[in-house]
Amino acid sequence: MSKPHWRPAHASDLPAISAIAARIHPDLPESPEVLAEKMRLYPDGCRVLVVGDEIAGYGLSHPWKQHRIPPLDGLLERLPEDADCLYIHDVAVLAESRGGVLRAYIADIEPLARASGLATLALVSVYATQPLWQRLGFRPVTADADLRAKLASYGEGATYMLRDLAAT
Template sequence: MDHRGIHWRALSTLDLPMVEAIAAIVHPDFPEDTAVLAERQRLYPDGARFLELGGIPSGYLISHPWTFKSLPALNSRLGAIPPDASTYYLHDLALLNKARGTGAAAMIVGDIINHARAGGFPNLSLVAVNGSQPFWHKHGFRVVNASELAEKLASYEATARFMVKPLV
C-alpha cells in the first residue's frame, strides 16, 4: 500500500535489525529478542509488515492466527501457529513518532482486518499497552474482561487490557 509516501510492505528477515531498533524506541518496557520476532515473521509472513515513510523505515506490524484468550507470553517463541486458531492476534503495531498522525496506522489496521476476515476468523484480539486503548477503540476493538488473563496482562503492565474486535 502506498499513499502520500506511506508504504507498507512485507517484512523480510533483512528488516529485523530495524524492527528491533524501532521496538527499542517505541516499546522500551517490552523488549523482545530478535529471534522471537524472526520466528513470528517466519511462522506467518502474511502478518508481518514493515512501514516506510518517504523511503525511511518508520514502523512495523507483527500479527498471526492464535487461540482466543490464550495470550502469548512476552519475549517467547510460539513454536507453531495452532492448527485450530480461533482468533487473529495483533502482537505488535509500532510506529515511530514521525509516522504518527499520517494515517499509516489506520491503513495497516484496515488491511489486517480485511486479511483476518478473508481468513475466516471470527475476531481479532490484542493486548493494548502504552495508552493505546483509545486508538484501538476507534477501530472497533472493545475491552473484554477475562479474569483468566489477569496474571498474563499484569506481566505486560498494570494498565494492559485485552481487546477484541468481532468480525462476524
C-alpha cells in the first residue's frame, strides 16, 4: 500500500470527510454544509489524507482573524478581507493512519500561509491535544471573557493557540 499522503480535497470527498468527522468528533457535530463551505471558500487549505484507495483523514484551514473563533457548526459566510492568521479548523485522521501525518499537514499549509501574507497559524485545541500542538510550535493564549465564551462550545479544556511563523 502506498504511503499516506495529503492531497487537495475535492467536493466529491465530502461524504468521506463527513463520515470521518462523525466518527472522530461525535460530541462536536458539524453539518456537511459547514464543512463544504470551508472547501468552497478556501480550497487551498482543505486536504484529505489518502491511504491506498481510501481517505483516512482530512485537514481544513482558512484565513481568519487572530483571537476570533468561528462558531462550531456555523457558516463563515465570507473570509475576512483583513485576515491575519491561517485558522486550522480541524485535522482528524483515523487511528490506524496516525503517526507523522499532522506534522506533514502543517508542513503543507505553512508555505500557503506565508504566500498569502499570513504570519500566524491559529487553532482551538480540543481533547487535551495541547501538548501535541505545543510540540508543533503552538503556544496557548490566555483567553479574555469573549474568547472564553466562544471556546465553551468546543467542550471543556478547549484552548486557543497560536504559532508565529515569522519566528520559526
